Amino acid sequence: MNVTNLSHDPMSSWNDGELKRSILTFVQSVADQNGPDYVPPAARIAVFDNDGTLWCEQPMQVQTFFLIDRVRELAAADPAIAARDPYKTLLEGDHARLRALGKQGLMELFFATHAGMTLREFATIAQAWQTRARHPRLGRRFVDLVYQPQLELIEYLRASAFKCFRQL
Numbered sequence: 001m002n003v004t005n006l007s008h009d010p011m012s013s014w015n016d017g018e019l020k021r022s023i024l025t026f027v028q029s030v031a032d033q034n035g036p037d038y039v040p041p042a043a044r045i046a047v048f049d050n051d052g053t054l055w056c057e058q059p060m061q062v063q064t065f066f067l068i069d070r071v072r073e074l075a076a077a078d079p080a081i082a083a084r085d086p087y088k089t090l091l092e093g094d095h096a097r098l099r100a101l102g103k104q105g106l107m108e109l110f111f112a113t114h115a116g117m118t119l120r121e122f123a124t125i126a127q128a129w130q131t132r133a134r135h136p137r138l139g140r141r142f143v144d145l146v147y148q149p150q151l152e153l154i155e156y157l158r159a160s161a162f163k164c165f166r167q168l
Contacts, residue, residue: 010156041161070113
């Protein structure tokens, strides 16, 4: 199939340029059973990174917003948390001091917000957060801030028998 003769543009929000043409040509070449670049469907795999590829990551990664909100919830439930580092530093928004606390401080925040519960408990917390959390500048839920071109690419790859995975 010739890329320029597609009856339906599977990546309609993409600019018509070299990158789009390269992707379409590549997918068609690995799907052509008679071509030299043929790849059997079982071996067609595509992996995507979430941050900046599938999700908005500005001004921070979505996971960082989740962590901050979780620390706020923990501090509301136990005000003593808000008085000690690294929680105090995070809640005050002191980025320089937070960086100075290093990996140890960051790991303590992650352990407090992501550990000590079952997977089901964590999933419940995360899903509830996703339902209500909004991007501070855009005012939209984080789960609604995805990149349409990437969604089209994934749909096109799946329609071409690719297994698509996301790297967390």
